Every structure is written in C-alpha cells, then in structure tokens.
Amino acid sequence: MPNKKTHPSALHEKAGISPPEMISSAAVKNIQQFRKVQPSSIELVEGILAENITSLSRAITLVESTNVSHLVKANEVINACLPHANKSVRIGITGVPGVGKSTFIEAFGKYLTGLGKKVAVLAVDPSSTISHGSILGDKTRMEELVKDKNAYIRPSASGATLGGVARKTRETITLCEAGGFDTIIIETVGVGQSETAVHSMVDFFLLLKISGAGDELQGIKRGIMEMADAIVINKADGDNIKKAQFAKMEFNRALHLFPAKKSEWIPTTSTCSAITHEGIPEVWKTIEQFLELTKGNNSLFEKRKEQNQYWMLETIDEQLKLNFYNHPEIQKLLDSTKKSVQNDEISPFAAASFLLKMYFKK
Incomplete structure (x- = not known):
C-alpha cells in the first residue's frame, strides 16, 4: 500500500519574522536604577512642601508599607509635615455600593477645582478576603478629575484592616495637607465598619442615598445616619426626580428622631444628580455653612483634638x-x-x- 502523503493541518502556522523588542532594555535598566535610589526623609518632605506629586505619592507608599524598616522613615516624614498640616477641610463620603459615590465625587471635585480649590481624593477600595487583591478602579471611574491639575486621586486597598481605613489613611491626610491640598475627600468602602473609622478623621460626614432602594426602612443604617452631617439623595434625574424628592422628605423626618449634635449643627437633606450636576453647588454651600458654625463655636477644633487622641x-x-x-x-x-x-x-x-x-x- 503506497504511503499517504501527509499534509500540514489547516491550523498550521508558518514560522514568521520575530517581532522587534517592544521594551527597550536600556529603558528598563534606567527605571530599575531609579527605583533603587530611595530619597531620604528630608528629600521627601522638601518635595511634599514644594507640592511635588511624585514625592507625595512616594511618601504615602512609605506610610502604607507594612515593612517594619519603613516605619521610622515614615514617622520622620509625618512629624516634619505636621506643622504644615491642619489647614484643610476634611470631608468623608459614604454610601452603599451602587449609590454613585465615585461619580458624585468626580462631579463635586470638578466643581471645587473650578472654584480654585486643590482637592485630594483618598479612595479606599475593598480587598478580597480570598485572593487579597483589589481592583483600585476609582481613577478609571473619575477619568475627568484624574486629569485635573488641581486634583489628586489616591486609591488604596483596604487590606485586612477592619472597615478598610486605619492609621495609614489618617497620616495620608497630613501628607496631602502639607502638599498644599485644601480640601480632602475620603471615600469609604461602603461596607462594614469603614464609616465609623472615616467619621473619626473628618470634619464633615456626608451620607449618599438613592431613592427606591429600601434605605428609608433599614434600621441597621441608624448608626450611620446619626453620624451624618448631611444626607444627599443622588441620581435625582430623569424619571427619578419625584422619587428622590419623596426620599428627601422621609429622611428629613427621620433626622428629627436623632439626638442633637454637640456642634449644634442640624443635619440637612438635599437631592442632586452627579450626571447633570444639579444640586452639587448646594452641597458645597451646606459644607460652608457647617464650617462657619463649627469654627465660630470652636466645636471643629475640639473635635479635631478628640480625633487626634483617638488615633493615638x-x-x-x-x-x-x-x-x-x-x-x-x-x-x-x-x-x-x-x-x-x-x-x-x-x-x-x-x-x-x-x-x-x-x-x-x-
């Protein structure tokens, strides 16, 4: 029987030309060499005070490090930055996943930079308890704000810390303030105990809600509502405007059931749309009114003293x-x-x- 002629498979690929090297080995070597040269704590502080974003980011990475050898250097940087801190307004923003925190923060942040403010957004992303990974997607969501020269977005993984915020976030606030940012926004994970931790490091605590999600009846949210200085019903646009107005009335009634705040501030409710930007200027006006009252009666400074003791x-x-x-x-x-x-x-x-x-x- 004659030998059958073998034919190559239809999926067979002929050897082609090897593609050129995509990455320059010289460039890789330069980057590696650059990373090996770690700036001293004095150089980092000088860079932060000169409002150099690279120095600020490197210092925050140092603070976030779990390496024990980095702790001494991080403390040196923090202590040197302290005299230049405490000159900003610190705003905590929380809400359940899906309420539109990132979209709201981008719209709010752009409004503030339009007023000439320098805004730092510290976004805490939940970490997986299985893979320990984190997406850190806030920079992707805030694509307009991330391009703003007067804004700085720093996403960080919550890690194993309960609630996703701890000493590292509190110290990052100090670094950002020393770096010239006058408005610090902290976005919580939106689950677990992160709200309590964020409340203990901010001046103004904003709770974002949406209408028609059953939030009005969730007794478990009572603790969060008691902490809130303002409740804002987001996504008040299109067919949802009437529902948002109704939710605003419901939350306004609920707020009257809670005890008065030590600061004498009476929490407010409002509606807004992060898409159309309706209601965004009013949110900032509310914060300005809060600052005027709490600075006037000294409760803001007393609160910061208590927070410093708590974090110690x-x-x-x-x-x-x-x-x-x-x-x-x-x-x-x-x-x-x-x-x-x-x-x-x-x-x-x-x-x-x-x-x-x-x-x-x-």
Missing part, C-alpha cells in the same frame, strides 16, 4: 499587634500553636494566653 490610641493598638506578629519567638511558635488549636489539643483562649506570655517574656 488606635496607633498603639496597631503597633502592639504588628510588634507581636513580627517577634521572632512568636513567628517560630505560631504555626505549631495554630495546628494544636485546629486539632482541639488546646483551646483558642489558652493558646492566645500562651503566645502572649511568650511575647512578654522577651
């Missing part, structure tokens, strides 16, 4: 935890103790007591 205690808690898990003896014992707990050889409480005893023996 929080930092102590965080530092003790960090020191505990980085202690060499604990690192040796932790895995074996975990296995003993999993196998019911020791109770979780006894195991914790044992590890703490070993830690304090140092």
Whole structure:
C-alpha cells in the first residue's frame, strides 16, 4: 500500500519574522536604577512642601508599607509635615455600593477645582478576603478629575484592616495637607465598619442615598445616619426626580428622631444628580455653612483634638499587634500553636494566653 502523503493541518502556522523588542532594555535598566535610589526623609518632605506629586505619592507608599524598616522613615516624614498640616477641610463620603459615590465625587471635585480649590481624593477600595487583591478602579471611574491639575486621586486597598481605613489613611491626610491640598475627600468602602473609622478623621460626614432602594426602612443604617452631617439623595434625574424628592422628605423626618449634635449643627437633606450636576453647588454651600458654625463655636477644633487622641490610641493598638506578629519567638511558635488549636489539643483562649506570655517574656 503506497504511503499517504501527509499534509500540514489547516491550523498550521508558518514560522514568521520575530517581532522587534517592544521594551527597550536600556529603558528598563534606567527605571530599575531609579527605583533603587530611595530619597531620604528630608528629600521627601522638601518635595511634599514644594507640592511635588511624585514625592507625595512616594511618601504615602512609605506610610502604607507594612515593612517594619519603613516605619521610622515614615514617622520622620509625618512629624516634619505636621506643622504644615491642619489647614484643610476634611470631608468623608459614604454610601452603599451602587449609590454613585465615585461619580458624585468626580462631579463635586470638578466643581471645587473650578472654584480654585486643590482637592485630594483618598479612595479606599475593598480587598478580597480570598485572593487579597483589589481592583483600585476609582481613577478609571473619575477619568475627568484624574486629569485635573488641581486634583489628586489616591486609591488604596483596604487590606485586612477592619472597615478598610486605619492609621495609614489618617497620616495620608497630613501628607496631602502639607502638599498644599485644601480640601480632602475620603471615600469609604461602603461596607462594614469603614464609616465609623472615616467619621473619626473628618470634619464633615456626608451620607449618599438613592431613592427606591429600601434605605428609608433599614434600621441597621441608624448608626450611620446619626453620624451624618448631611444626607444627599443622588441620581435625582430623569424619571427619578419625584422619587428622590419623596426620599428627601422621609429622611428629613427621620433626622428629627436623632439626638442633637454637640456642634449644634442640624443635619440637612438635599437631592442632586452627579450626571447633570444639579444640586452639587448646594452641597458645597451646606459644607460652608457647617464650617462657619463649627469654627465660630470652636466645636471643629475640639473635635479635631478628640480625633487626634483617638488615633493615638488606635496607633498603639496597631503597633502592639504588628510588634507581636513580627517577634521572632512568636513567628517560630505560631504555626505549631495554630495546628494544636485546629486539632482541639488546646483551646483558642489558652493558646492566645500562651503566645502572649511568650511575647512578654522577651
């Protein structure tokens, strides 16, 4: 039987010309060399005070680092920036996912830069508890604001910290203020306890709502509503205007049930559309009225003093935890103790007591 002639598969590809190198090896080498040269804390501070965005970003990265060796340098930068801070208005913005926080912040931020303000947006993105990854999509959503020379957007992953904000966000505010930003906006994750943490580091707390989502009846939101200095019903456009007006009336009634604030400020309700920009100027007018009142009766400065004390205690808690898990003896014992707990050889409480005893023996 004659041999059958073999034909190449229809999917067969002929060897082509190798594509040229897309990345210059010389450029890669230069970038690597640049990254190896770490600026000193003095150079970072000088850059921040000169309103250099690269220096500000590098300093924030240092503050966010979990590397123990970076802590000393980060503290040096923070302490040097403190005398140049505390000159901004700090605004916290929260709301459930889907309420339009990013769209609202972009419209609000553009309005403020139009008034000559310098706006820094600190957006906390939720991290996955499974992959520990985070999308950090706020810069993508705020495509107009990110191009504004008077705006700075810094997304950061919430990590393992409860609520997604901690010491790193509080210290980032200080760096941004020293960098010349007079309006700091902090966007919360919108889930968990992030609202409480953000409330403890801002002057004005804005709660975004949408109509027709059942929010009016969610008793679980009572704590958030008590913290709010203003409630804004977003997406009040098109066929949704009447629903938004109705929601505004409902929330206005609900606010009268809550105790009066120490600052003597009476929370307001309003509607807006981040798409048409209707109601955005009124939100800023409300914040200006709040600042006039709280600066006049000194409650704003008293609140900041309380916040500083709160974050001192929080930092102590965080530092003790960090020191505990980085202690060499604990690192040796932790895995074996975990296995003993999993196998019911020791109770979780006894195991914790044992590890703490070993830690304090140092």
